[in-house]
Amino acid sequence: MATDVFGALANPVRRALLAALLEGPRPVNDLASLFDLSRPAVSEHLQLLRQAGLVREEPRGRQRWYHLDAAPLAEVGDWLHPFEHYWRDRLRALSDLLDEERP
Amino acid sequence: MATDVFGALANPVRRALLAALLEGPRPVNDLASLFDLSRPAVSEHLQLLRQAGLVREEPRGRQRWYHLDAAPLAEVGDWLHPFEHYWRDRLRALSDLLDEERP
DNA sequence: ACCATACGTCGGGATTTTCCGACACGTCAA
DNA sequence: TTGACGTGTCGGAAAATCCCGACGTATGGT
Numbered sequence: 001m002a003t004d005v006f007g008a009l010a011n012p013v014r015r016a017l018l019a020a021l022l023e024g025p026r027p028v029n030d031l032a033s034l035f036d037l038s039r040p041a042v043s044e045h046l047q048l049l050r051q052a053g054l055v056r057e058e059p060r061g062r063q064r065w066y067h068l069d070a071a072p073l074a075e076v077g078d079w080l081h082p083f084e085h086y087w088r089d090r091l092r093a094l095s096d097l098l099d100e101e102r103p
Numbered sequence: 104m105a106t107d108v109f110g111a112l113a114n115p116v117r118r119a120l121l122a123a124l125l126e127g128p129r130p131v132n133d134l135a136s137l138f139d140l141s142r143p144a145v146s147e148h149l150q151l152l153r154q155a156g157l158v159r160e161e162p163r164g165r166q167r168w169y170h171l172d173a174a175p176l177a178e179v180g181d182w183l184h185p186f187e188h189y190w191r192d193r194l195r196a197l198s199d200l201l202d203e204e205r206p
Numbered sequence: 207a208c209c210a211t212a213c214g215t216c217g218g219g220a221t222t223t224t225c226c227g228a229c230a231c232g233t234c235a236a
Numbered sequence: 237t238t239g240a241c242g243t244g245t246c247g248g249a250a251a252a253t254c255c256c257g258a259c260g261t262a263t264g265g266t
Contacts, residue, residue, distance in 0.1 A: 004113070004115075006109075006112050006113050006118070007113050009109050009112075009113075010107070010109050010110050010112075010113035011223090011224085012107075013224095015109070015182065018186070019185070022185055022186070027242080027243090028242070028243060028244095029241095029242065029243085037225080037226095038225070038226055038227080039242090039243080040225080040226065040227080040228095040243095040244080040245080040246095041224070041225050041226070043243070043244060043245085044224080044225080044244090044245085045224090046244095047244080047245090061233065061234075061242090062232070062233040062234060062241065062242050062243080063233090063241090063242050063243075064242080064243065064244095068186075068189070070186040070189040070190045071190050073183060073186050073187075073189075073190060074190045076179070076183060077183060077187060077190075079118065080176060080179060080180060080183070082122070082125055083121070083125070083171075083173040083176050084176075084180060086171070086173040086176075087173045087174050087176055087177045087180075114253090114254085116254095130212080130213090131212070131213060131214095132211090132212065132213085140255080140256095141255070141256055141257080142212090142213080143213095143214080143215080143216095143255080143256065143257080143258095144254075144255050144256070146213070146214060146215080147214090147215085147254080147255085148254095149214095150214080150215090162262095162263095164212090164263065164264075165211065165212050165213080165262070165263040165264060166211085166212050166213075166263090167212080167213065167214095
């Protein structure tokens with residue numbers, strides 16, 4: 001049932017939600033106000049993030065504060081790892097070239 | 104026109120294609136044989152990867168060899184970076200705990 | 207010249223995603 | 237208790253995704 005983490009990151013709204021939660025927990029209305037989008041739409045994005053294990057909800061009075069749960073992102077990091085040296089090599093080659101150009 | 108890199112990674116077939124190309128370039132039929140999928144389907148996945156800048160094609164006789172182009176994955180790495188320390192802290196906390204359990 | 211091979215792309219069907227308005231439920235304040 | 241607030245979820249529409257068979261176009265072998 002645990003939804004795909006990569007699928008969760010495929011949507012820019014969900015990525016922005018995770019980035020917003022990076023600065024601390026927030027209630028739903030607060031999060032929804034960040035987007036030009038109806039509240040139910042944001043609520044459903046949060047549901048998908050919840051199913052992916054990326055956020056956790058804490059009921060606080062009549063509102064629910066959402067917390068970031070970055071652990072599942074480790075799967076993305078792991079998948080990315082074999083490719084990482086590949087593009088870092090390119091970047092290093094570029095910076096070496098620039099150093100050579102302007103010593 | 105450059106398709107979303109995150110969207111490109113949202114599909115398991117496309118992730119497997121990139122992983123396969125990690126071992127070197129391959130022609131389309133070779134790649135298609137890795138999946139229980141029609142060749143046009145794989146061809147369209149490759150088109151999307153091409154639009155995302157993640158692969159490059161080299162015509163070689165009557166076949167086209169696809170090469171990995173990992174550079175756009177840097178965007179994913181960059182996006183992931185602010186979260187990275189978060190889950191690494193959790194892992195370190197876990198390993199510290201294990202070290203403590205069995206000194 | 208002929209035919210098989212390797213591939214891209216198109217038309218279309220099935221499924222999934224994304225979004226909204228409407229409604230239901232619990233919480234708090236008066 | 238009554239009513240407003242904060243939120244989840246449902247029904248359904250619009251759009252995107254995913255896949256396939258069919259066709260078109262090169263290239264290479266005979």
